[in-house]
Amino acid sequence: MAEITEIAPEVYRICFYLPQIDLQFSQFLIKDDEPVLFHTLMRGMFPQTREAVAKIIPPEKLRWISFSHFEADECGALNEWLVAAPNAEAVCSPLAALVNINDFATRPARQLTPKDTLSIGRYKLRYINTPQLPHGWDAGVMFEETTKTLFCSDVLHQQGVCDALTTSDVLGRVRKTLADYNANELLAGYQPYTAQTGRTLERLAELGPARLATMHGSVFEGNGAAVLRDLAVVMREVLGDGATAQA
Numbered sequence: 001m002a003e004i005t006e007i008a009p010e011v012y013r014i015c016f017y018l019p020q021i022d023l024q025f026s027q028f029l030i031k032d033d034e035p036v037l038f039h040t041l042m043r044g045m046f047p048q049t050r051e052a053v054a055k056i057i058p059p060e061k062l063r064w065i066s067f068s069h070f071e072a073d074e075c076g077a078l079n080e081w082l083v084a085a086p087n088a089e090a091v092c093s094p095l096a097a098l099v100n101i102n103d104f105a106t107r108p109a110r111q112l113t114p115k116d117t118l119s120i121g122r123y124k125l126r127y128i129n130t131p132q133l134p135h136g137w138d139a140g141v142m143f144e145e146t147t148k149t150l151f152c153s154d155v156l157h158q159q160g161v162c163d164a165l166t167t168s169d170v171l172g173r174v175r176k177t178l179a180d181y182n183a184n185e186l187l188a189g190y191q192p193y194t195a196q197t198g199r200t201l202e203r204l205a206e207l208g209p210a211r212l213a214t215m216h217g218s219v220f221e222g223n224g225a226a227v228l229r230d231l232a233v234v235m236r237e238v239l240g241d242g243a244t245a246q247a
Contacts, residue, residue, distance in 0.1 A: 027052075039073065039215055042077060046080040068153030093127060100138060159180065159217070165219045171234055197235055210224060
């Protein structure tokens, strides 16, 4: 069953916990004139996610569907949503549309460059390219400028059952999760540390986010810029070569 939490005015976290892998999966729904869903989750979960969205808005009223990168939990149920919501369109970067979405999806995507904004009523969204953060050439995040909510995908990934919203430090859990994944032969390399990682996190910090809405774990509310800058240090320590990695 979904846990639904309003994390900002008319911004909802829809969360499912999968005990078999000890991990939460969250979608974020912005209720506005043109509602937006960030993350579709997997195709097999579509009936549950549709039921959860229906508790907030009529699913057929959904207008925009966005995600960070091409992966089952990010956009696996995109086509199911495009059927359920006849006026809905995917929203992604031109690169994501070129290499994946316009081939995968049953309707072409709305493409946003870094200079573009998407006005949905009271709220305005900006899509920011973040190659290889959390992973994938096509990766990006979405920033809502009014509530200053950064929908940051797997950035700040935390294992286990976590509170929906927290003002407490989350980086201890993030550090443990990154270390555990990196030590697992199957999961190693889940999030890379590259020469661009520190610079990309700094660009996100400069947005001054008030909330960091991660897919897996607690949404952090507070000084998001400080958390993102500290995350750059954590990622370098856990994933990078401390002697030579560039921030």
